[in-house]
Amino acid sequence: MKKIEAIIKPFKLDEVKETLHKLGIQGMTISEVQGFGRQKGHKEIYRGAEYEVDFLPKMKIEIVVTSDMVDSVVEAIVAAAKTGKIGDGKIFIIPIEEAIRIRTGESGDSAI
Numbered sequence: 353m354k355k356i357e358a359i360i361k362p363f364k365l366d367e368v369k370e371t372l373h374k375l376g377i378q379g380m381t382i383s384e385v386q387g388f389g390r391q392k393g394h395k396e397i398y399r400g401a402e403y404e405v406d407f408l409p410k411m412k413i414e415i416v417v418t419s420d421m422v423d424s425v426v427e428a429i430v431a432a433a434k435t436g437k438i439g440d441g442k443i444f445i446i447p448i449e450e451a452i453r454i455r456t457g458e459s460g461d462s463a464i
Contacts, residue, residue, distance in 0.1 A: 356429070359387070368433050387410055
């Protein structure tokens with residue numbers, strides 16, 4: 353099992369969610385996060401004063417999948433989230449040692 357964490361632009365969330373649903377992904381966790389990478393924020397003017405916004409709003413998607421689904425899920429996220437501009441985001445793949453469904457006590461692949 354692997355955990356896929358994707359940091360994407362907020363306006364791409366619905367497109368990514370629909371694409372993953374078509375792949376058969378039944379569950380995911382979404383968080384509103386802030387951060388920066390090479391984009392390094394931007395400057396804004398508010399009431400005549402200029403200030404720098406260091407952290408930009410992003411969406412973090414977390415999905416746990418079986419190891420055989422990792423490549424197709426990553427490809428789907430990239431295809432749906434890509435704009436070709438700086439700040440499109442990142443995907444991280446993390447090994448999961450075990451998963452347990454609290455309600456039934458199922459473990460392993462059957463828990464996800």
